[in-house]
Amino acid sequence: MKLTDILRAEHQIIGNALGALDGMVRAARDAAVVPAADVREFVRFCRSYTDGLHHVKEEELLFPALMEAGLPRDTGPIDCMLHEHDRGRELVRQIDQLASGVGAGDAAARAAFIKTATTLSQLLRAHIQKENEVLYEMAEQALGDERNQSLAAGLAFEQTRDRRARDVACAEALVHRWASANDSPPCLSAAQEAALAIATGR
Ligand SMILES: [Fe+2]
Numbered sequence: 009m010k011l012t013d014i015l016r017a018e019h020q021i022i023g024n025a026l027g028a029l030d031g032m033v034r035a036a037r038d039a040a041v042v043p044a045a046d047v048r049e050f051v052r053f054c055r056s057y058t059d060g061l062h063h064v065k066e067e068e069l070l071f072p073a074l075m076e077a078g079l080p081r082d083t084g085p086i087d088c089m090l091h092e093h094d095r096g097r098e099l100v101r102q103i104d105q106l107a108s109g110v111g112a113g114d115a116a117a118r119a120a121f122i123k124t125a126t127t128l129s130q131l132l133r134a135h136i137q138k139e140n141e142v143l144y145e146m147a148e149q150a151l152g153d154e155r156n157q158s159l160a161a162g163l164a165f166e167q168t169r170d171r172r173a174r175d176v177a178c179a180e181a182l183v184h185r186w187a188s189a190n191d192s193p194p195c196l197s198a199a200q201e202a203a204l205a206i207a208t209g210r
């Protein structure tokens with residue numbers, strides 16, 4: 009399996025979790041209660057999976073490989089993607105801080121949550137689209153299949169299967185509770201997830 013295949017599959021799970029976040033925003037707009045525990049669960053998923061599993065692969069494997077292949081670090085797509093990762097982390101931190109107020113029905117916290125969560129969802133969806141359609145295509149050309157596969161084989165820092173399974177289950181539970189059936193694709197199937205875990209050596 010190629011590194012870009014693994015990253016695209018992870019994007020699918022992240023996109024599913026964003027569908028759940030969109031559902032929380034819809035509820036907040038309708039002045040319905042969004043429990044603090046669910047907001048915190050989304051934050052935990054972002055930190056564990058989106059950052060701790062996915063962005064770390066891009067920042068420590070894919071981007072350095074692209075720089076070796078001649079792409080610049082401080083301009084162009086790599087610089088843009090790194091800035092967007094940082095912006096996403098900051099928005100997640102803000103959402104975490106709003107969780108208690110949102111859960112308590114505080115109007116100001118709810119308004120801030122709607123704005124911040126909408127910004128995060130739009131940012132990450134656009135980020136994923138740029139990576140899928142531009143950066144990963146560029147990587148597949150620049151690295152070639154052999155290098156792309158060897159990068160995937162070298163995922164020594166990959167999280168354990170238990171942690172990955174817990175993160176995916178967390179996303180599935182959030183999707184079940186919050187995402188609209190119309191706008192959320194199904195989570196990565198258990199079989200696909202097992203294939204990913206095998207491909208990454210755990
Ligand atoms: Fe990224």
Ligand SMILES: [Fe+2]
Pocket residue numbers: 015019062066136139
């Ligand atoms: Fe990504």
